[in-house]
Amino acid sequence: MRALVPLVRYGRRYWPRALCALAALTVSSAATLAVPFALRRMIDSGFSKDSGGAIDAYFVVMGAVVIVIALAAAARYYLVATLGERVVADLRRDVYAHLTSLDAAFYDRARTGELVSRLTADTTQIKSAFGATASLALRNLFMFVGSTALMIATSPKLSALVLAAIQLIAAPLIVAGRIVRRRSRHAQDTLADATAFASESLGAVRTMQAFGAEAPSGRRFARAVESAYSAAREASAVRAILIAVAVSLAFCSVVFVLWLGAHDVLAGRMTGGLLSQFVLFAVLAATSLGELSQVWSEAAAAAGAAGRIAELLAVEPRIVAPKAPAVLPPPLGAVRFEDVSFAYDGAPDTRVLDRLSVSIAPGERVALVGPSGAGKSTIFQLIMRFYDCTEGRVLVDGVDVKSVDPQALRARIASVPQDPSIFGGSVAENIAYGRPEASAQAIAEAARRAAADGFVRDLPEAYDTEIGERGATLSGGQKQRLAIARAILKDAPILLLDEATSALDAHSEALVQAALDEVMAGRTTLVIAHRLATVQKADRILVLEGGRIVEQGTHADLVARGGLYARLARLQFEPAAAALKAGA
Incomplete structure (x- = not known):
């Protein structure tokens, strides 16, 4: 249960509500424990015509006690349940905030679906521990302690026998709780695997349908779900056995003590009313202990979920x-790499960049060219400090990026990726992503400069049109222009552009290229080049191979040298016919 202890600080924030719940619990438990005293008096007073008035009074008092119990129980449940909801809402917020702070290397290894499972399913499991389970636990703990104390006061001899039985009940509770925690954690892990697969496959549902993979995907998900069910069934079986053992031992002890008490009544050592009072207290104690066994297993399951979340929160970005x-100077847009080397965690012995050095002046337009794996995208990642270089320094405006706040650094950089991220929401929300305070006029102006205003106004609700998750209702060119509008609205001095016009038709390519020319004007621009037009417009071309700059210069200069760039230009930039002719 230690895994649940760190979560107590969340409940401590709302201590007034917790105190009110504790007060309601105390009133409810005290009222319940008063019932056996009234029953004893009625039995010992006897049922006769002379005692009719007293019996009426006892029943009126018991009716009032029942109303108090009902109101106090309702207040207790509401306060504890809402406290659980509040705690889990705070926990989910903190887990999400922590996930957004983790670095790219973490997400290189993690599965998004599993993280979503922890954020939803695991926190829901914890909610039950802080909500209904906590309410039942506190109530039954109070009832068990109170009824046990009053039971001892009623008959110490019989109570000693009951307490001896309790020790027999507690041992399997502790052992079984550990088993339940392990089984429940395994169930949560298998559920997370199923969720991860569902998230991944549904995110690429068009690819799945295009390849006719619906049936295999369905079978694979069914196997994952069945595995999660089997794990949950095993955990439930252990819980059921635990409950059966606890309840049977508790009530067998009550029956045995009742048999001994009946003999004491026959021998005149105690009254029938006193035995009834004792039996009621014993039943309350046994019932509470049986409920606590169920609560214990649920808390053990919640501890497994809390352990998974604790592991996630323990990951340090x-x-x-x-x-x-360090404080960045006024934005200029200068970028410099000084003997930079870098390798990804997955392949620490393979350098993606190898002692790379280059300076890019403010306002310069630089194209990055090279074969796949040459390190072009990695340069973008290091400038934005999604990763830290293993050797050397990356400087922006003369300041080492490791010495500044990443948010301040990234505020100076706008990026247009090859596959832009479009989020479920309106067109305006997507353009203003990162700048939610932007006015409607500024959003429209950014769209106009990105050649997006025309198609946006043709949509059913213009800028308020919901475009679906990942922009499913938009074409590739439209998504690119929205991404460009987002970069224009950010108005950063450095632009990182992974040009994506190669997959567009001629009309869309012309519109996107014009928008790119607009956004690059007056900014330091680094472009991973895929088109000859972009290369020719660059002030300088950097040719990368094996993580090093092997050539640099203008298009004409590099073609004249006849090196790697000239070969890439024939294959990548020139029309296919010209490339074939050169190869002949």
């Missing part, structure tokens, strides 16, 4: 702001 971050 490697890309963080220093304790005393």
